[in-house]
Amino acid sequence: MPAYIQPFGFIFYRVLGALMLFGMIASFYRQKIAKKDVLLLAVCGFFGVGLNQLSFFYGLNLTSPINAGIIMVSNPIMVLLASAIILKTRITYLKIAGLILGISGALIILLFKKGFSFGSNTIVGDSFILLNSASYAVYLVLVKPLMSKYKPITVITWVFGFGFLFVMPFGFNEIGEIDWSSFTPDIWWKFGFVIVATTFLTYLFNIYGLQRLNPSVVSTYIYLQPLIAALYAILLGKDSFTWIKLIAAILIFAGVYLVSKNPSRKFEKQRDS
Template sequence: MNQRTLALIAVSIATLIYGITFTIAKDIMPNYVKPFGLILLRVSGAVLVFWTAGIFIKSKKIERKDFKSMAIAALFGVALNMLCYFQGLNLTTPISASVMMVTTPIIVLIVSSFMYKEKIIPRKILGIVVGLIGTIVLIIYGNKANGNASNRMLGNFLVFINAASYGIYLILAKKLIHKYHPIVFVKWFYLFGLIYVLPFGFLDLIEVDWATMPTDILLKVGFIILFTTCITYLFNLFGLKKLKPTTVSVFIYLQPVVATIYALMVGSDALNLIKIGSTILIFTGVYLVTKQVENSTK
């Protein structure tokens, strides 16, 4: 099995984990752990795991100039990404949130065009427009949809900001992971992230009543720390070493499929015309934007 195939499998597994996480995190928040407290748990757990693993990794030291790049990547890939994601998911429904994440490939294309001066052809411009129309429809009219959500409009908007920040992170991380061992990169990445999220999540975390928390919720918190945080980031980093950022971002449009199936199975969300229509528009936009990705060598 070649390295590219392994990278595709790794990114696929990460996508599966992310898809399930939409509903699992919704079960935890806000009754047992508030959004920012869950983020602090997630990032703290990742710091502990990766710095422990880093003890056994022999790799070259981080160059001083790259610490700034890592700090910026952590700002988008941990702080802004997670703060908006969990707070947004807390306010909206799992299916709506997963559909909003599909806009990431569009964001990656837009940011790449500015950073690397890549020309955007008319078909991709049309894809951006169609995808953003679907996003706007879901943000504005998704508040009329059913499901367990207290403020769908704000929640959907925050998940969109999360998707945009994650797209920027994919581009920023691409150069760094080619220079350093994935564990070395990610341990510093999460340490910077911990510094960012600590002020937001500290008060929420100390309010958690661990003694009365049901066993299934404890297991779900553990799942988010170990699988959604540690495993997915390592698998995505491995994918980024072998694939283009746009290719990795395309796998995000599998998340709504996994999230929808799981959410419907456990009864945490429901489908309606607004979600279906918005999804069709967003998927159409992503298809137009990423149509030639499969023709690339990576």
């Protein structure tokens, strides 16, 4: 991207592909949605898929992956604040401490890489990545109440259905410009991987996680992404193990543990109070 496919055209097929997979599974359940919840599902589709995907890929096209990774570290903070404002959840010292540890560990890994540079040449892209982080935070908080009323697969299918309606006008023109014959086997593999693994499975696991955990806990697992990427690079021989990475891993796992220490039942009591 954009050598083979433009950002919005890629989003069009990414959302459509995931929607088809969700729809296939949801067809076995056929759960009805109350009319009063349709608007909330549409809003979730806008923040969780439409604005989220459009802002991320547009921003990524104008900045570096390292910059994007650093900015995305802010997502759990935004989720915690959104939960406090929308769901009236209490911000505890444990959660704050966990966020600080998690942020520290993720930043240690990201900042020790080469290729990040915040400046006037990346400010537009960086701003859209920040918008992406904020929109996903709002989505995680807004979709949580629906978890107690419907099956996760039902919710995510509706969310992606509305999400596709939001991204379709932006990607419709770009899909006609795709030269499918130029796709190499490697590009096809990456194309499918993004649809199945980083979209379908990621959103599916997240929505099932939200059924049992509060949004701030689910969002904190984003700190594992740079750690997993580093471990994968080490296994492939493209990176080396260092004490810095070990310290970062300890900080990340400690942070996730502290944020998830409060059980989901307590979260439910706080929400209902």
